[in-house]
Amino acid sequence: AVLRRTSQVRPxxxxxxxxxxxxxxxxxxxxxFSIFRTQENDPACQSEQHLGQYYTVPPxxxxxxxxxxxxxxxxxxxxxxxxxxxxxxxxALELISHLKRADYSKPTLRYLLYGVKGSGKTMSLCHTxxxxxxxxWLVLHIPDAHLWVKNCKELLPSSYHASRFDQPIxxxxxxxxxxxxxxxxxxxxxxxxxxxxxxxxxxxEGRPLGELVDMGVSRVKSSxxxxxxxxxxxxxxxxxxxGGFRLAVAVDGVNGLWGRTTLxxxxxxxxxxxxxxxxxxxxxxxxxxxCGGAVIATLSQTGSLYAPSSAYLPQELLGEEGFDSMDxxxxxxxxxxxxxxFESCYLYYLDxxxxxxxxxxxxxxxxxGKKELIFLSNRNPSVLERLCAFx
Amino acid sequence: MAASLTGLxxxxxxxxxxxxxxxxxxxxxxxxxxxxxxxxxxxxxxPEQKEERELKSVRPIKAATNSVTSxxxxxxxxxxxxxxxxxxxxxxxxxxIITQTLENMKRKQVEKYHKAPEGKKAEIECNPYAxxxxxxxxxxxxxxxxxxxKGGKFYQVPIPLTDNRRRFLAMKWMIxxxxxxxxxxxxxxxxxxxxxxxxxxxxxxxxxxxxxxxKMAESNRAYAHYRWW
Numbered sequence: 001a002v003l004r005r006t007s008q009v010r011p012x013x014x015x016x017x018x019x020x021x022x023x024x025x026x027x028x029x030x031x032x033f034s035i036f037r038t039q040e041n042d043p044a045c046q047s048e049q050h051l052g053q054y055y056t057v058p059p060x061x062x063x064x065x066x067x068x069x070x071x072x073x074x075x076x077x078x079x080x081x082x083x084x085x086x087x088x089x090x091x092a093l094e095l096i097s098h099l100k101r102a103d104y105s106k107p108t109l110r111y112l113l114y115g116v117k118g119s120g121k122t123m124s125l126c127h128t129x130x131x132x133x134x135x136x137w138l139v140l141h142i143p144d145a146h147l148w149v150k151n152c153k154e155l156l157p158s159s160y161h162a163s164r165f166d167q168p169i170x171x172x173x174x175x176x177x178x179x180x181x182x183x184x185x186x187x188x189x190x191x192x193x194x195x196x197x198x199x200x201x202x203x204x205e206g207r208p209l210g211e212l213v214d215m216g217v218s219r220v221k222s223s224x225x226x227x228x229x230x231x232x233x234x235x236x237x238x239x240x241x242x243g244g245f246r247l248a249v250a251v252d253g254v255n256g257l258w259g260r261t262t263l264x265x266x267x268x269x270x271x272x273x274x275x276x277x278x279x280x281x282x283x284x285x286x287x288x289x290x291c292g293g294a295v296i297a298t299l300s301q302t303g304s305l306y307a308p309s310s311a312y313l314p315q316e317l318l319g320e321e322g323f324d325s326m327d328x329x330x331x332x333x334x335x336x337x338x339x340x341x342f343e344s345c346y347l348y349y350l351d352x353x354x355x356x357x358x359x360x361x362x363x364x365x366x367x368x369g370k371k372e373l374i375f376l377s378n379r380n381p382s383v384l385e386r387l388c389a390f391x
Numbered sequence: 392m393a394a395s396l397t398g399l400x401x402x403x404x405x406x407x408x409x410x411x412x413x414x415x416x417x418x419x420x421x422x423x424x425x426x427x428x429x430x431x432x433x434x435x436x437x438p439e440q441k442e443e444r445e446l447k448s449v450r451p452i453k454a455a456t457n458s459v460t461s462x463x464x465x466x467x468x469x470x471x472x473x474x475x476x477x478x479x480x481x482x483x484x485x486x487x488i489i490t491q492t493l494e495n496m497k498r499k500q501v502e503k504y505h506k507a508p509e510g511k512k513a514e515i516e517c518n519p520y521a522x523x524x525x526x527x528x529x530x531x532x533x534x535x536x537x538x539x540x541k542g543g544k545f546y547q548v549p550i551p552l553t554d555n556r557r558r559f560l561a562m563k564w565m566i567x568x569x570x571x572x573x574x575x576x577x578x579x580x581x582x583x584x585x586x587x588x589x590x591x592x593x594x595x596x597x598x599x600x601x602x603x604x605x606k607m608a609e610s611n612r613a614y615a616h617y618r619w620w
Contacts, residue, residue: 080498082505360497360518363463372463390493390519391464 034351036344038088043096043131046088052344054085057130065133067177068143069252071122073385081358085348087341089120091334092127098330099131099294104239104246107288110295110326112254115334116312118382121298124334125250128296132248137293138185138234140249140285142174146256146303148278152263155271160225164277165263171223171278175216178230185245186210189237195229197222209233228281235285239292247293249285253300257283258322260306283325297326337379345381346370349388361391415453420446422455424465458482468524468558475562491580493519496588516591526590530561530597534608539617548617549608564597565590572596 038053040046046055057065062084070078078084095111102109113121132139148170158164179186189209196202197219203212209230216226238247251257257279263271273279286295299317301307311317318326337345349358350365363369373391377384428440436444458470469489477485496519504515516522535552538545552560565586573582589595 076498080501357517358497358501361464361520362518366463368463390490390497 034347036347036351037085042134043092043127044100044135046093046096048093050088051090051093052087052338052340054087054344054348057084057086059083061130061133064180064183065130065139066126067180068174069122069129069141069250070126073382074123077385086123086127086130087120087344088127089124089334089341091115091120091332092124095124095128095296095332096131099128102294104292107291108293108295110286110288110297110329111332112314112326112329113296113298113332113334114312114314114317116336116380117301117309118380119334119336120381121300121334122252123381124332125252125296125298129248129250132246132250133181135246137246137248138182138238140178140231140234140247141181142249142251142282143177144256144300144303145251145253145279145282146300146305148276149256149259149261149263149273150303150305155263155265156221158224158277159222160228161277164275164280165265165271166221166224166277168220168223171227172217172220175213175223175227175230179210179213179217186213189233189245191233192236193233197225224277228277231281231285235290238290244292249293249295251282251286251295251297253303254286254297254326255299255304255307255317255319255322257286258319258325259304262305286325297329337381337384342374342379342384345384346373359388359391364388364391418450419453420450422452422459423447424455424459424461426461466520468527469520471558472523472527472562475559476566488580488583492583492587493523495580495584496522499584499588522591523587526587527558527561527565529590529593530565530601531557532560532601532604533557534605535560536604536608536611539614541617546614546617547607547611548614549611550618561597561601564600568596568600 036053038046038050038055040050041055041058043055062078066084091113095113098109098111113124115121129139129141148167152167152170154168156166156168158166187208187210190206191203191209191212192205194202194205195212197215201215201219203215212226212230212233216223216230219226234247238245257273259273261271261273261276263276265271274283286297288295299312299314301309301311301317304317307317314326314329314331315323346359351358357365359365361369364373373384373387377387431440458474459465473482473485473489476488497517500515500517500519500522504512504517507515516525532552534549535556536547537550539548540546565583569579569582569586573579586595586597590597
């Protein structure tokens with residue numbers, strides 16, 4: 001049951017929606033704060049009370065936690081509004097509660113976020129990544145696995161393994177972003193094995209991980225092998241008892257790892273995903289044969305290759321091979337906005353205390369306009385965002 | 392031979408059936424898509440509105456076009472602009488360009504708003520629709536020129552313009568300016584938003600073209616009496 005408190009709620013502008021439903025047990029907020037925002041900026045302390053409310057990612061954390069991985073339209077929105085606000089939603093809270101209670105001495109649990117296009121899977125993943133980085137985990141965030149299986153200008157044959165192919169540009173970009181995210185871990189983790197790159201170059205045992213990553217960024221030719229080495233080291237050391245850290249592997253668009261690529265070899269025959277070093281190493285990471293962390297993945301039809309646009313279920317997008325490798329996993333469905341979440345989003349765009357009305361059209365601020373927005377967007381988050389952008 | 396004969400015997404129906412003809416019997420009334428008109432209760436109607444309603448219940452009504460909606464966000468001026476921008480009947484692309492333009496204008500203005508000092512914030516207009524309408528107003532010429540033949544020579548004579556003609560000229564100049572004078576790599580919505588923002592503050596090439604037309608009309612004042620209507 002939900003209480004409807006009318007006396008303590010400050011009337012909001014223009015919107016005539018006096019039916020704000022708040023959960024039982026919530027304290028009266030000071031009047032300067034809004035119904036749809038919460039001051040609880042730490043993902044670990046957020047609970048069902050805060051469902052549907054926006055929390056702000058502190059600006060100091062923003063560039064370290066999310067150098068890559070946010071959807072492009074959301075990045076534009078952050079730039080325009082000068083603040084990064086994320087809505088607290090059910091799938092993200094569920095994931096965070098699983099992560100809090102999981103046993104990290106057992107093999108890794110794999111979580112899969114799935115849902116229709118534009119329902120907020122990537123944003124839920126980013127929320128979880130923010131939680132992991134505030135808890136001091138090492139975050140391995142791959143912004144979009146589809147970027148590794150298509151549009152690659154340079155495909156070098158791998159020096160380590162004869163039949164595989166390297167992607168220097170993608171690997172060095174990813175290493176650079178990895179370095180920004182996990183600065184403080186790079187000096188603490190020591191390598192457990194000696195790696196030989198060329199006849200003259202090698203990285204000795206006991207050197208810090210930071211050196212390996214720097215080498216990968218500067219020597220672009222061997223960057224894919226460096227990525228493989230980094231992943232292997234992290235896998236070995238994640239569950240360790242001395243100086244052990246927890247490892248979060250966040251992969252967006254995981255269905256790109258099993259399927260087809262659009263890349264071609266020099267004799268015009270298609271390249272299978274296994275033949276790419278990056279994909280091969282990432283698949284080993286997603287296997288649950290290591291412990292001390294979690295794998296959080298998102299399905300994505302938007303960037304996927306050779307998948308019909310109406311497909312969103314795991315079985316359809318992962319295919320047989322992918323499903324067998326991911327099985328067993330914890331499926332987390334991401335649905336469209338509920339009524340409360342839609343209200344909250346609408347009020348956020350209408351907010352004029354923090355930034356001038358985003359919804360500028362005079363009719364969009366009336367009841368009629370709101371009903372029309374619900375009808376046009378069907379409560380789909382990304383469609384609503386695009387509609388409000390030009391209204 | 393048998394195949395072609397049987398083809399001729401079939402009753403022929405056109406592939407595309409016209410629902411709305413552009414030439415109707417004057418008996419037909421215009422459709423009224425706005426919802427507010429029908430929500431007024433019986434008692435509050437003026438005598439003209441009552442007459443209109445009675446007429447609508449008796450007479451046939453023309454079919455509404457596809458571009459007219461009962462949506463609150465329907466803007467006839469914007470629809471006209473979209474139709475003028477459209478090429479080869481591709482309204483989806485034209486509408487897409489316009490929505491991107493509006494979004495782009497709003498973003499630029501909101502960013503400007505955030506950077507402005509406190510005193511100047513109230514002056515910055517963030518509503519892209521208001522900017523669009525004001526920019527179009529600023530581009531509309533007051534007086535136009537037409538070519539009239541007198542004594543074997545053609546003279547440019549200043550004439551008054553109807554509202555529709557002024558609106559058409561403003562939109563046409565805006566679109567041609569954005570199509571012709573843009574860099575190869577700039578996208579249409581980017582150029583259009585720059586031009587609209589410039590026209591809003593009465594700068595830019597379109598407003599310049601309007602001023603040149605006015606100057607020409609002023610300089611040809613002497614020929615004004617060649618106009619006989």
